Amino acid sequence: MSSRRSSFRRKEKPAFDRFKDHCRHFTAFMFSNVGIILLVTFYTIGGAFIFQAIEIFEYERLKLEKPHRFIARNFSGEALTRIWDLTSENISFFDPRAYRRRVNDVLLEYQRAIVKKQLKGPDVEQWSFSGAFLYSLTVITTIGYGNITPQSEWGKLVTILYAIIGMPLFLLYLSNIGDVLAKSFKWIYSKVCLCRICPGVAKRRIIRERRKMRQLARALQLHDMENARGSSSYSSSNSTSTSNSSSSGDYSRSSKHSSSLVDVPFSGSDSDIEREIRGSTDEITVPVTVCIFVMVGYILWGALLFGRWEDWNYLDGSYFCLISLSSIGFGDLVPGDRVITADRDKVEVSFILCAVYLLLGMAVIAMCFNLMQVNIKNNIPCKKVTTYSFTGASRPQYSSCKARIQGLFSMQKLLGRSLSYKRILLFTVVGD
Amino acid sequence: MPNKFQRKVSPMSGGGVARASSVSSSPSNQPRKRVKRCCRNFVTFMCTQVGVGALIVIYAICGAFAFMNIERQFIDGTADQVLEMRQNCSQQLWSITEKHNLIDRRKWSEDTNAVLRDYQAQIADVIKQGYVGRSPEQIWSFPAALMFCLSVITMIGYGNMVPRTPWGKGFTVIYASIGIPLYILYFLNMGRVLARSFKFLYRSMHDCTQEHPHLDRLDALEGGVSLPRKKIIVPSTACLWVIFFYVLTGTVMFANWERWSFLNSFYFCMTSLCKIGFGDFVPGASLTTAADVNAATQKLQEDISADPNELAQLQSVAADQHSKLAINFVYMLLGMGLVAMCRNLMREEVRVKLREMREDAKLCMEDTRLRFVGCCGSPRDGYDSDYY
Numbered sequence: 001m002s003s004r005r006s007s008f009r010r011k012e013k014p015a016f017d018r019f020k021d022h023c024r025h026f027t028a029f030m031f032s033n034v035g036i037i038l039l040v041t042f043y044t045i046g047g048a049f050i051f052q053a054i055e056i057f058e059y060e061r062l063k064l065e066k067p068h069r070f071i072a073r074n075f076s077g078e079a080l081t082r083i084w085d086l087t088s089e090n091i092s093f094f095d096p097r098a099y100r101r102r103v104n105d106v107l108l109e110y111q112r113a114i115v116k117k118q119l120k121g122p123d124v125e126q127w128s129f130s131g132a133f134l135y136s137l138t139v140i141t142t143i144g145y146g147n148i149t150p151q152s153e154w155g156k157l158v159t160i161l162y163a164i165i166g167m168p169l170f171l172l173y174l175s176n177i178g179d180v181l182a183k184s185f186k187w188i189y190s191k192v193c194l195c196r197i198c199p200g201v202a203k204r205r206i207i208r209e210r211r212k213m214r215q216l217a218r219a220l221q222l223h224d225m226e227n228a229r230g231s232s233s234y235s236s237s238n239s240t241s242t243s244n245s246s247s248s249g250d251y252s253r254s255s256k257h258s259s260s261l262v263d264v265p266f267s268g269s270d271s272d273i274e275r276e277i278r279g280s281t282d283e284i285t286v287p288v289t290v291c292i293f294v295m296v297g298y299i300l301w302g303a304l305l306f307g308r309w310e311d312w313n314y315l316d317g318s319y320f321c322l323i324s325l326s327s328i329g330f331g332d333l334v335p336g337d338r339v340i341t342a343d344r345d346k347v348e349v350s351f352i353l354c355a356v357y358l359l360l361g362m363a364v365i366a367m368c369f370n371l372m373q374v375n376i377k378n379n380i381p382c383k384k385v386t387t388y389s390f391t392g393a394s395r396p397q398y399s400s401c402k403a404r405i406q407g408l409f410s411m412q413k414l415l416g417r418s419l420s421y422k423r424i425l426l427f428t429v430v431g432d
Numbered sequence: 433m434p435n436k437f438q439r440k441v442s443p444m445s446g447g448g449v450a451r452a453s454s455v456s457s458s459p460s461n462q463p464r465k466r467v468k469r470c471c472r473n474f475v476t477f478m479c480t481q482v483g484v485g486a487l488i489v490i491y492a493i494c495g496a497f498a499f500m501n502i503e504r505q506f507i508d509g510t511a512d513q514v515l516e517m518r519q520n521c522s523q524q525l526w527s528i529t530e531k532h533n534l535i536d537r538r539k540w541s542e543d544t545n546a547v548l549r550d551y552q553a554q555i556a557d558v559i560k561q562g563y564v565g566r567s568p569e570q571i572w573s574f575p576a577a578l579m580f581c582l583s584v585i586t587m588i589g590y591g592n593m594v595p596r597t598p599w600g601k602g603f604t605v606i607y608a609s610i611g612i613p614l615y616i617l618y619f620l621n622m623g624r625v626l627a628r629s630f631k632f633l634y635r636s637m638h639d640c641t642q643e644h645p646h647l648d649r650l651d652a653l654e655g656g657v658s659l660p661r662k663k664i665i666v667p668s669t670a671c672l673w674v675i676f677f678y679v680l681t682g683t684v685m686f687a688n689w690e691r692w693s694f695l696n697s698f699y700f701c702m703t704s705l706c707k708i709g710f711g712d713f714v715p716g717a718s719l720t721t722a723a724d725v726n727a728a729t730q731k732l733q734e735d736i737s738a739d740p741n742e743l744a745q746l747q748s749v750a751a752d753q754h755s756k757l758a759i760n761f762v763y764m765l766l767g768m769g770l771v772a773m774c775r776n777l778m779r780e781e782v783r784v785k786l787r788e789m790r791e792d793a794k795l796c797m798e799d800t801r802l803r804f805v806g807c808c809g810s811p812r813d814g815y816d817s818d819y820y
Contacts, residue, residue, distance in 0.1 A: 080544055084537070087529050096526055103522045107551070111518065114555050115563070144708035146591050156699040163706050319601040326608055328589030331711060 033180050040140075040173045040359070047136030047162055048129060051155060055127045058152030079110040130351035137355050140166035141362060143324055145331035178366030185294075185367060190284050285375045291368040298364050299325065302357055309350055310335055325361045481625050484618045488585075488765075491614060495581035495607055496574060502600045503572045510563035514555070521551045568596075575757040582761055585611035586768060588709035623772025630674070630773055634666045668781050671774035678770055679705065682763060689756060690715055705767050715760045 086102050126148050135148050139162055150156050302325075303317030312320065312333065320333045335354040524547045532540040571593055583590050584607060595601050679701045687697035692713065700713040 077545075079548055080541060083525060083544060084541070087540075099529075100522045100526055103525050104518060107518050107521055110548070111514065111551075111555055114552055115559060139708060142587075142707045144589065144703065144710045146710035146712055149710045149712040153695050156695055160699065160702045163702070163708060167706065315598050315601055319605055322605050322608065323589065326587055326612060327707065328584060328587050328608065329709065330589050330591035330594045332591060332594040 033176055036173050036176050040169060043166060043169060044133060044136050044140065044355075047139070047166070048132035050158065050162075051135060051150065052127050052129060052132040054155050054158060055132075055150060055152060058154055062152070079106055082106050130348045134351050134355060136162065136166075137358065138329060139163050140170045141327060141358060142167065143327050143329035143358070145329050145334050147331045147334045174362055174366045177363040178370050181363055181367035182370040185371065186284050186286060189286050189290070193290075285378050286371045288372050288375055291372045291375075295365060295368050298361055302361065305353070305357070306335060309353065321357075321361070324358060325365060327362075481621055484621050488614060488618045491611060492578055492581045492585065495584075495611070496577035498603065498607075499580060499595065499600065500572050500574065500577045502597060502603060503577075503595055504568050506568045506597045506600070508563075508568060510558050510561055511567060513558055514563060517551065517554050517558075521547060579757045579761060581607070581611075582764065583709065584608050585615045586707070586764060587612065587615075588704060588707050588764070590709045590711035590714050592711045592714045619768060619772050622769040623776045626769050626773035627776035630777065631666055634670065665781050665784060666777045668774075668778045671777050675705075675770060675774055678767060682767070685763075686715055704764060705771060715756050 083103060083106055086099070086106065131148050134145075137143075138145050139159060142163075150159055299318055299321045302321035303314050305317075306312055306320060307314055307317040310317075316333060320335075323330055323333075335350045525544060528540060528543045528547065532543070576593060579590075580593055582588075584604060595604050679698070682701040683694060683697045686692060686700060687694050690697070690713075692700070696713055700715075703710055
């Protein structure tokens with residue numbers, strides 16, 4: 001801000017200085033945005049190497065120290081001897097049905113043992129580099145699929161430390177990238193949807209909107225007048241001092257609101273419109289519906305992408321995307337899980353795809369929250385005014401309406417608080 | 433002033449003119465008014481906090497019932513598959529026994545082993561398709577469904593139980609997109625309330641532990657500046673201690689119940705409170721207990737010689753599961769609230785610190801600038817005079 005002001009003050013700045021300024025801005029931009037992306041990426045890659053090393057090292061060490069724990073219990077051998085015993089016991093009376101029932105019991109126990117072992121978790125082989133990369137990513141984004149978990153004690157400890165450092169870093173990334181994305185999205189929105197790319201269309205559009213606003217404001221004023229007349233007559237008939245003072249106070253307040261509302265559209269002139277068209281895109285508010293569309297579109301796009309890649313159907317794909325992006329992360333569907341036996345290269349690529357999708361998706365959601373917050377802050381007072389002046393000639397109706405307005409007011413306060421997007425992000429990711 | 437007062441009254445009176453007039457008719461009645469205001473504040477307080485809490489609980493319960501209804505309709509094809517496989521296997525074993533008939537043990541063993549290996553591979557395949565050895569009715573008991581709903585709306589997502597029907601998945605998506613904002617509301621509310629009460633507690637303790645209030649007053653008198661009541665900010669270390677003790681309590685509790693090691697228990701608490709939720713440790717959800725109970729019951733019915741104590745033990749474990757799930761529910765909700773509280777308190781401190789730091793930096797910059805000007809000013813002046 002200050003730099004801009006100073007540049008305004010001294011217009012005769014030499015070209016070299018301006019170039020230097022540009023360079024400086026560019027460097028700052030690079031550092032703030034690209035730098036944080038690099039930081040997050042390197043942190044994740046480093047984490048991947050660390051976890052991989054720890055898990056494999058600990059596995060080897062434990063294998064050397066306590067070999068008895070790692071010799072797989074020979075379930076099939078046990079089952080075999082038991083069946084043999086059964087067979088040799090029952091060979092005297094040769095009843096196939098009884099025999100099969102007994103064998104079935106043995107098999108059931110054997111099956112249960114296998115299921116338990118299989119569900120208990122995969123082995124150290126899962127800690128390939130790409131698996132470890134996805135693991136550290138799910139730790140810092142707090143998704144936590146849980147398809148791969150550290151088995152060794154050091155792995156668990158390092159995970160805790162890694163999460164404590166990594167999550168603030170990721171938050172920084174989100175707030176930074178969310179800001180940048182929000183700015184660029186606003187720019188695109190202003191150029192494309194509000195037709196600011198060609199000034200003539202935009203001008204006509206703005207004039208039309210202003211006319212509408214003016215009509216609305218006039219209607220508001222009329223309603224206000226009637227409202228005031230009605231309430232004053234009501235209070236005089238009731239002749240209680242409190243209600244009188246309150247209604248007059250309310251009336252003055254509401255009229256003040258509406259007058260301010262009327263003032264704005266009347267002052268519209270050509271130069272004003274020009275300025276609005278040329279002006280910076282910061283003042284534009286993107287409607288909430290557009291934000292929601294962007295989020296839904298991103299999820300559907302992910303569903304399409306993963307559906308093509310992982311052979312999931314669309315429901316599974318969108319379910320996976322929503323569960324991942326909201327950082328719930330059940331881990332029942334994980335990319336690269338199904339093809340893990342089929343093709344090694346495809347697994348690597350799908351891990352990378354998933355990582356990029358997640359990093360970008362969280363930033364997009366941050367952007368949407370950022371835009372929605374601005375929108376809600378701007379919108380709710382307006383709604384308040386309209387409800388205020390359109391309602392009620394009679395007292396009870398009026399008071400109920402007032403309660404509703406106060407509800408709105410508190411909601412706005414709450415939403416304003418909750419939708420401050422950094423907090424939301426902080427919240428979404430860490431529990432803030 | 434009357435305007436402001438009126439604004440406070442109107443939502444509560446809600447159209448009752450009589451009460452408003454009664455308030456206005458006795459303006460001199462100060463204590464009564466204060467008591468009334470206190471009461472009103474209390475009621476609104478209860479409404480907002482308890483209302484949101486109740487909403488969360490009701491939402492979770494409704495979701496639990498819905499998920500139970502949806503997921504219990506899931507026809508588990510894998511269970512039939514496993515049964516068929518087992519029948520097949522025993523049939524094969526019988527045919528082997530018939531063929532070799534105990535005469536050639538080596539040959540028999542070889543063949544049986546081959547069959548068993550085959551069976552094992554088949555089972556592993558079925559498990560990859562999602563067989564967990566339990567029927568949907570056993571998995572989706574009410575407490576478990578409640579825990580599932582909570583893990584969805586708090587975004588922990590343990591993943592030890594997941595919806596498997598398409599309807600269940602779709603409903604999860606909708607449920608999450610409504611439930612998460614609701615939870616955020618609860619979280620912010622809870623954080624504010626807890627922060628306020630903790631601050632109150634801290635302030636009263638602070639006042640108590642300050643043993644020399646008169647000394648302070650003397651200092652103030654000597655200084656000649658009457659210090660107004662200094663705003664006490666809860667230091668962030670206190671918040672961290674609170675969180676640390678909460679985690680420690682959880683660690684000891686879960687370690688005792690679940691017979692986890694302390695490290696595992698600590699790991700579970702941390703990953704849950706950070707919302708990572710890997711789901712490799714979940715309290716009250718050991719893998720096959722329900723199936724074990726059923727098996728023991730069957731065994732007891734078939735075989736008189738089996739130990740009834742074992743069954744009782746298993747049943748008690750299974751019953752414990754539900755209470756453990758409920759307690760985990762409470763622990764998680766409260767823990768999230770505590771995290772929110774710490775966030776609220778620490779934000780305040782960080783803000784103050786940042787302001788101080790900014791001022792420091794500004795002063796420092798100014799200082800260096802002055803010094804710089806002082807050092808470099810004279811040669812530049814000389815240069816300038818030379819130039820002209």
